[in-house]
Amino acid sequence: MGDAVELEVGGRTVRLSSPDKVFFPERGYTKLDVARYYQAVAPGILRALRERPTTLQRYPDGIEGEWFYQKRAPKSMPDWIPTAHITFPSGRSADEMCPTEEAAVVWAAQYGTLVFHPWPVRRTDVEHPDELRIDLDPQPGTDYDDAARAARELRAVLDEYGLRGWPKTSGGRGLHVFVPIEPRWTFTQVRRAAIAVGREMERRMPERVTIKWWKEERGERIFIDYNQTARDRTIASAYSVRPRPHAPVSAPLRWDEVGVAHPEDFDITTMPARFAELGDVHADMDDHAFSLESLLELARRDEHDHGLGDLPYPPEYPKMPGEPSRVQPSRARKPKPSAS
Numbered sequence: 076m077g078d079a080v081e082l083e084v085g086g087r088t089v090r091l092s093s094p095d096k097v098f099f100p101e102r103g104y105t106k107l108d109v110a111r112y113y114q115a116v117a118p119g120i121l122r123a124l125r126e127r128p129t130t131l132q133r134y135p136d137g138i139e140g141e142w143f144y145q146k147r148a149p150k151s152m153p154d155w156i157p158t159a160h161i162t163f164p165s166g167r168s169a170d171e172m173c174p175t176e177e178a179a180v181v182w183a184a185q186y187g188t189l190v191f192h193p194w195p196v197r198r199t200d201v202e203h204p205d206e207l208r209i210d211l212d213p214q215p216g217t218d219y220d221d222a223a224r225a226a227r228e229l230r231a232v233l234d235e236y237g238l239r240g241w242p243k244t245s246g247g248r249g250l251h252v253f254v255p256i257e258p259r260w261t262f263t264q265v266r267r268a269a270i271a272v273g274r275e276m277e278r279r280m281p282e283r284v285t286i287k288w289w290k291e292e293r294g295e296r297i298f299i300d301y302n303q304t305a306r307d308r309t310i311a312s313a314y315s316v317r318p319r320p321h322a323p324v325s326a327p328l329r330w331d332e333v334g335v336a337h338p339e340d341f342d343i344t345t346m347p348a349r350f351a352e353l354g355d356v357h358a359d360m361d362d363h364a365f366s367l368e369s370l371l372e373l374a375r376r377d378e379h380d381h382g383l384g385d386l387p388y389p390p391e392y393p394k395m396p397g398e399p400s401r402v403q404p405s406r407a408r409k410p411k412p413s414a415s
Contacts, residue, residue, distance in 0.1 A: 077093065077094050079094065084114050084178040085177030087155075087178035089110075089178050089181045089182050089185065091107060091110050093106060094106055094107035096137065098138060098187075099138060100139060102322060106185075109316060112324075112344075112347060116346060117180060117181070118354075119313065119354075119355035120312060120315070121174060121177050122313075124179075124193050124312055125175060126197040126199070127195075127198070128158075128171035128173055128193070128194040129173065129191055129192060129194070130145065130192040131149075131186070131188040131191065132144055132188065133189070134187045134188075136187070138189070144192070152172060156175070157173050158172055158198075159171055159198035159201055163306070163307045164307055164391070189315070189317070189318055190318065192310070192311060195208055196258070202261065203259060204258065204265045204304070205255060205256055205258040206253050207256050207272075207304065207367065208251060208304060209269060209272060210310060211249050211251070212297065212298040212299075213249055214290075214293045216294075217295055219248045219337060222249050222297050223333050226250045228276065228279055229252055232279070233254065236373065238365045240254045241327065241357045242327075242333050243313050243326055244323075244326045244341060246311060246323045246338060247319070247323075250333070251310055253360070254365060255360050255364050260371075263395075264367065265367065267374045268367045268370035268374065269299075270301045270386055271370045271371070271377060272370060273301050274286060274377055275373065283296055283297060284297050286298070286301060288386055288387045289403055289404055301386065302388060305388060312325065323338055326349075327356050384399070385399060
């Protein structure tokens with residue numbers, strides 16, 4: 076696998092063993108290629124991860140080998156990488172790594188980390204999200220162009236409610252839009268705001284967008300996955316490498332690039348050149364923090380005027396107050412016909 080190499084990152088030296096191990100067989104990209112990619116975009120991905128509890132999606136033998144999520148900070152983690160104590164919906168808890176230096180990302184790549192999944196909180200306050208994350212997920216029969224069309228309408232919705240979003244490719248067929256918010260609201264309240272956004276999008280694009288949780292009800296539409304805002308649900312960070320044959324990455328975009336640039340334009344070989352030319356196009360996100368009051372008021376109106384309350388949580392979550400049935404509609408008991 077070749078002798079170990081040392082990479083200089085942000086003033087620290089990170090040792091990389093087995094640098095020639097192939098992680099992406101179709102393109103021949105190695106562990107060293109992945110580490111050098113993260114070295115090249117380090118300021119950008121650190122901006123996305125800084126101070127955030129982060130789950131590592133590890134592929135120690137490359138994308139064709141076994142992989143796993145590592146939520147608890149590895150025992151081998153150096154003491155210069157801090158942690159935060161977080162609690163899962165199950166009631167269990169863990170200490171997760173919280174990158175504060177560029178070298179932390181390359182250190183994680185040494186252990187086969189491709190995807191970084193940061194929580195929408197900072198380690199100083201793990202109960203109040205500082206990002207509203209909106210996941211535009213293409214369903215069968217739809218594609219990235221459909222997601223881009225929805226994203227442009229989403230931009231208009233956010234603007235109408237006094238908010239601004241920063242878009243990025245998922246690295247697959249979808250799009251993510253992140254809104255920096257004041258850390259004043261709970262996970263439950265942020266999820267409620269996401270549901271309100273989804274319902275408003277449904278009203279404006281009923282044939283193209285859905286917030287239906289059950290797949291059998293979604294049709295050929297873009298699903299706004301509101302449950303990505305539930306506690307312990309995370310979205311791949313900007314600049315994360317995705318485990319697909321051509322090594323795509325989740326690419327931050329300017330709004331004028333949405334629908335023009337495509338996911339296949341961004342991989343571990345093309346993103347470094349873009350980053351060198353443009354820098355981090357989301358660098359100003361941390362300069363903003365918006366209020367959710369306008370969306371929470373929209374949620375209150377939806378409930379009061381239209382009887383639209385909560386929506387189902389993922390199946391592994393405990394039953395939540397006010398949550399409707401989690402029974403799949405096609406399996407729900409039908410009411411018995413009344414006797415004539």
